[in-house]
Amino acid sequence: MPAEPQLARWLQRVEARLESELPRGDQSPERLHQAMRHAVLGGGKRLRPMLVYAAGCATGADETLLDAPAAAVELVHAYSLVHDDLPAMDDDDLRRGRPTVHVAFDEATAILAGDALQALAFAALAREDRAGAGLRVAWLLALADAAGARGMCGGQALDMDGTGATLPLPELERLHALKTGALIRAAVRLGALAGDADAATLARLDEFAAALGLAFQIRDDILDIEASSEQLGKTAGKDQAQAKSTYPALLGRDGAAAALAAQVERMDAALAGLPGDLAPLRALATMAVERSH
Incomplete structure (x- = not known):
């Protein structure tokens, strides 16, 4: 099957799963729940969940196991x-072509919505009873490591510390x-863990994903100076205005x-x-x- 029909089908799967995981907007506390839905269901590339499915596909995973990690x-x-907004x-006031959550609602609600979405992510993995306990723990650990101080939060701290300074290339990377x-x-790891990936395959897929992460960011930096806010769905030229180091x-x-x-060559290899x-x-x-965009 060509990749494109697969991606379209996976997109439908993850959208349906996100809808089912999120609380309804008419449930109390309504403002919090509406803010969560605004943040998640407002479009987006869905690159990360697509990577879960794609890595699972590459390693022979049961597709039904991939909905929760996606x-x-x-x-x-x-x-x-x-x-981040x-x-x-x-x-920032614009995200995915719409007002950011703290603009559409208020700052306190945005903070709480972010906290609640993070908790919901781990709950979704923990209660996926189609996966064995060992797989669920591996998923939880992989996502926690990526989200915390050794991953995304640590990178955000470095980004804030480096604003206004010119970072050397190794530090920017x-x-x-x-x-x-x-x-x-x-x-990528979440999808591969659900499949039959051995340690060597996991390492190769991790190398691919590491290269993809840097490639994605470099492209993001280029678009920030070449594309308009309408094209990006967020404020263009933001990095330069905030004196951030970019590629x-x-x-x-x-x-x-x-x-x-x-x-790109690194990913291919x-x-x-x-x-x-x-x-x-x-x-x-x-x-x-x-x-x-």
């Missing part, structure tokens, strides 16, 4: 965006390997493009020779590095 990783991603963080890359790596700022546009190409259906992983990688 939803969980997207819930964590949504929570991170809600908090807060005035104390990146202070470390920042984004944590802030953006950790959750992308977790998505184009450090390397120039041509240098950033070369760095992106290097990560990581997947070369692996068994299984790799077409969806390759399709998602292409979408990530060629996207216009």
Whole structure:
């Protein structure tokens, strides 16, 4: 089956699972629940849940086992965006072409919505009774490591510390390997853990995901200076306005493009020779590095 129909089917699956995991907007406390739904159901690329399905597909996982981790990783991603947009963080008013949660509701509700989405993600994994206890624990640990101080939160702290300074390239790569890359790596690992991946395959897939995380961020940095707010669905030029270190700022546009190409080669090398259906992983990688928003 070509990758594109698979991706469309997986998108339908994760949207249905997210809808079923989220509380209804007419349930008390309504404002909190509506804010959670605003954060999650407002569109988005759904790259991370698609990576869960694609990695599971590559390693022979039962597709029904992948719905919970696909939803969980997207819930964590949504929570991170809600908090990232807060005035104390990146202070943005636009996300996915709509007002950010703290603008549409209020700052306190946004904080609580983010907290609740993170908790919901781990609950979704813990109660997936189609998976054995060992798999559920492995999922929980992988997602917790990616979301915490050794992953996404640590990267956000480095990002805030580095605002207004010019970071050396190795420090910028470390920042984004944590802030953006950790959750992308977790998505691939969650899917592969549900399959028949041995340690060597997990390591190769992790190398692919690490390269994809950096490639995604480099493309993000390029788009921030080339695309409009309407195209991006968020405020364009934000990095430059906040004096953040970016790949184009450090390397120039041509240098950033070369760095992106290097990560594409790294992804190709990581997947070369692996068994299984790799077409969806390759399709998602292409979408990530060629996207216009």
